[in-house]
Amino acid sequence: xxxxxVIKCRDAYKSGRQPxxxxxxxxxxxxxxxxxxxSGGIPDIPAADQVFDSSPRRAALILANGLASLVxxxxxxxxxxxxxxxxxxxxxAVRFYREASEIAREYIESSNFYEEIQxxxxxxxxxxxTALFCGDLDERNELYFRHQGIKSYFIGEDAKGRxxxxxxxxxxxxxxxxxxxxxxxxxxxxxxKLDKPEGQSELFDFIHAVTKRKYAADPEAPEGAxxxxxxxxxxxxxxxxxxxxxxxxxxxxVHRYRRFGGCVWGFGPGSVAISDARQLQFLNQLAxxxxxxxxxxxxxxxxxxxxxxxxxxxxxxxxxxxxxxxAAILREWATSARYDVAKDRMADKRTQVEExxxxxxxxxxxxxxxxxxxxxxxxxxxxxxEKLTQFSPVFGRLVSEMLDPILNRVFGVLLRAGILGTPPxxxxxxxxxxxxxxxxxxMLYKNKIMLAMQARQNGSLMEFMxxxxxxxxxxxxxxxxxxxxxxxxxxxxxSGLPEGWIRSVKDIAAMAAARAEAQAQQQQLAxxxxxxxxxxxxxxxxxxxxxxxxxxxxS
Numbered sequence: 001x002x003x004x005x006v007i008k009c010r011d012a013y014k015s016g017r018q019p020x021x022x023x024x025x026x027x028x029x030x031x032x033x034x035x036x037x038x039s040g041g042i043p044d045i046p047a048a049d050q051v052f053d054s055s056p057r058r059a060a061l062i063l064a065n066g067l068a069s070l071v072x073x074x075x076x077x078x079x080x081x082x083x084x085x086x087x088x089x090x091x092x093a094v095r096f097y098r099e100a101s102e103i104a105r106e107y108i109e110s111s112n113f114y115e116e117i118q119x120x121x122x123x124x125x126x127x128x129x130t131a132l133f134c135g136d137l138d139e140r141n142e143l144y145f146r147h148q149g150i151k152s153y154f155i156g157e158d159a160k161g162r163x164x165x166x167x168x169x170x171x172x173x174x175x176x177x178x179x180x181x182x183x184x185x186x187x188x189x190x191x192x193k194l195d196k197p198e199g200q201s202e203l204f205d206f207i208h209a210v211t212k213r214k215y216a217a218d219p220e221a222p223e224g225a226x227x228x229x230x231x232x233x234x235x236x237x238x239x240x241x242x243x244x245x246x247x248x249x250x251x252x253x254v255h256r257y258r259r260f261g262g263c264v265w266g267f268g269p270g271s272v273a274i275s276d277a278r279q280l281q282f283l284n285q286l287a288x289x290x291x292x293x294x295x296x297x298x299x300x301x302x303x304x305x306x307x308x309x310x311x312x313x314x315x316x317x318x319x320x321x322x323x324x325x326x327a328a329i330l331r332e333w334a335t336s337a338r339y340d341v342a343k344d345r346m347a348d349k350r351t352q353v354e355e356x357x358x359x360x361x362x363x364x365x366x367x368x369x370x371x372x373x374x375x376x377x378x379x380x381x382x383x384x385x386e387k388l389t390q391f392s393p394v395f396g397r398l399v400s401e402m403l404d405p406i407l408n409r410v411f412g413v414l415l416r417a418g419i420l421g422t423p424p425x426x427x428x429x430x431x432x433x434x435x436x437x438x439x440x441x442x443m444l445y446k447n448k449i450m451l452a453m454q455a456r457q458n459g460s461l462m463e464f465m466x467x468x469x470x471x472x473x474x475x476x477x478x479x480x481x482x483x484x485x486x487x488x489x490x491x492x493x494x495s496g497l498p499e500g501w502i503r504s505v506k507d508i509a510a511m512a513a514a515r516a517e518a519q520a521q522q523q524q525l526a527x528x529x530x531x532x533x534x535x536x537x538x539x540x541x542x543x544x545x546x547x548x549x550x551x552x553x554x555s
Contacts, residue, residue: 003239006209006232010167013154020265024127024150027270030277031060031126052284055350056277059357063269064121066358071121071398071445074114077105079407081441083427091505092424097441100420104410107419111143119147120255120402125357128257128266131155131166132402134409135251137417143410148252155254157264158212163254163401170206170233174199177206177242180233185242187235205236210251248416249409255402257394273356280349287342399445407443461491 029051072078081101087093108114117132124130131148138144148168156165174193177186183194193199213230224231227246235242256266301309309317354360414420415438423438472478485508492502503511 001209001211001230001232003232003234003241006167006207006234006241007236007239009165009209010154010207013156013165013167017154017265021151023271026278027126027274030274030281031056031270032122052281052288053346053350055280056273056353059273059354059359060122060126060270062359063125063357064118067121067124067398068114068118071395071403072114072117074109076446078446079105079403080444080446081407081411082444084439084442087426087439090424090426093427095504096421096424096427100411100414100441103420104407104414107143107414108410111145113143113145116145116147123147123150124255124257124266125268126270128268128271129155129254130402131252131254132406133252134406134413136247136413141417143413155264161259163252163264164212164250166210166250166252166254168208170208171203172206173201173203177204181242187238187240187242189237190235206242207234207236208232209234210247213246249412250405251409253402253405253409255398257397259397269356269358273353276349276352276356280346280353283342283346283349287346290342399443403445404443408440411441461487 068074079101081097081104082088083090083093083097120130120132127150129150131153133146133148135144135146153166153168155163155167158164172180174186174190177190178194183191190204193202209230209232211230213228217225219226222245224245227248229247229250231243231245231247231251232241233243234240257268258266260267296311299309299311411420415423427439429437429439468478489502
């Protein structure tokens with residue numbers, strides 16, 4: 001694929017996206033000013049006299065913050081790697097993936113993940129589409145994420161509707177380009193700027209294309225060129241390729257809030273509430289006019305008083321008392337504006353916007369917390385369940401299109417770097433007798449409702465034990481019906497205990513064997529001690545008794 005091919009593909013995707021750009025501009029003005037950028041990364045800041053109501057912006061932010069707290073809360077354990085279903089009873093496999101989860105959470109915590117995914121949560125409901133880049137470990141051995149602005153990229157799909165092509169516009173200075181791609185790959189035009197002041201500020205246009213590699217690379221090709229996802233960076237001005245590399249996994253997670261028809265782009269609550277938000281701005285403008293008219297009413301006065309009417313505080317307007325019409329004609333004029341009607345209408349439109357962004361559900365959860373601290377586990381589960389019911393379609397797409405790809409990518413990056421340790425043999429994939437890699441993990445998401453479902457198992461156990469305790473007092477053998485070692489381990493995991501706190505099955509078996517051996521030794525010592533006592537007693541007895549006792553001792 002040449003640089004010219006990359007530009008042609010980008011332009012084709014650009015033509016397909018063009019009808020949506022005007023819609024995005026309006027959405028940005030109503031819900032997210034600052035989200036669309038001018039050249040050079042400067043926000044497109046609207047003038048203060050162009051925005052009359054901030055309710056749509058607040059609704060979008062409340063939904064974004066709600067998604068962050070519901071889906072990927074920074075302060076909670078919100079995901080866990082699990083082995084494939086066939087390995088769920090393999091304790092070594094379970095321990096490996098759980099320990100990998102703890103390591104991955106540490107690396108994600110120390111990265112810029114939460115800051116960047118928050119940007120995606122803000123953009124997704126408004127524009128309906130958002131993208132997050134997950135790179136390899138950087139020079140500081142840290143994970144690196146980057147939110148992609150809605151107008152900075154173009155996407156394509158495979159036959160199954162999954163995003164498999166990503167073209168993004170990059171603007172880099174000469175210094176940044178040299179750091180990213182190496183000076184030896186840069187054209188002379190950019191190299192000439194490196195040692196000059198403009199090398200730190202003047203921007204150059206590049207195109208970064210990531211697509212599925214169609215043909216296998218030569219075995220002797222560089223490592224990046226042999227990876228399944230091809231990555232090309234093209235300098236747009238002269239169509240030269242400045243970087244040819246690759247990725248082991250698709251590095252962009254693209255989430256579409258809702259899909260309609262065959263459109264590759266998504267649509268969110270912003271597209272639903274755009275007419276209400278637009279009318280809310282207009283009604284607020286009218287209400288401001290009505291308020292201004294009420295505060296500063298128009299005056300009807302005779303022409304003889306032109307320029308002599310004082311409208312400021314404590315100002316006095318003098319009239320001729322001998323003229324009976326002068327005092328009567330100096331009065332307010334047409335001040336019967338119906339501000340109350342405008343206010344009710346604005347409240348209706350504001351409610352419609354907030355309902356589209358599910359603000360009522362998030363405010364309900366917050367108000368319940370303020371009313372009575374703390375919420376019981378049952379109440380928290382019910383409120384979280386209400387939110388999840390409303391978000392279930394969105395949550396499903398968020399998991400499959402953003403969270404799963406990101407976490408699979410993180411797992412792969414850390415595994416190849418050797419950070420996850422040595423995988424046990426049971427988790428290795430085998431093809432034609434050859435190991436092909438570690439089996440991909442299954443994601444378990446531990447948001448509020450998922451934790452409530454897991455905790456319900458522990459609650460059921462406690463309810464059963466309360467019921468069975470009286471029975472066990474009369475029939476102690478009833479406890480044999482329960483697999484206590486499994487119950488204890490699963491209960492600990494359901495409660496979210498770290499894997500390092502839970503002993504492995506092998507350790508438990510070794511401890512049981514050691515305990516059995518110690519008990520056997522104690523029994524042998526007790527038997528030997530009793531035998532020595534018997535022999536001592538035999539020595540004190542008479543010959544007839546000694547013969548009788550020896551006959552009773554087994555040979």
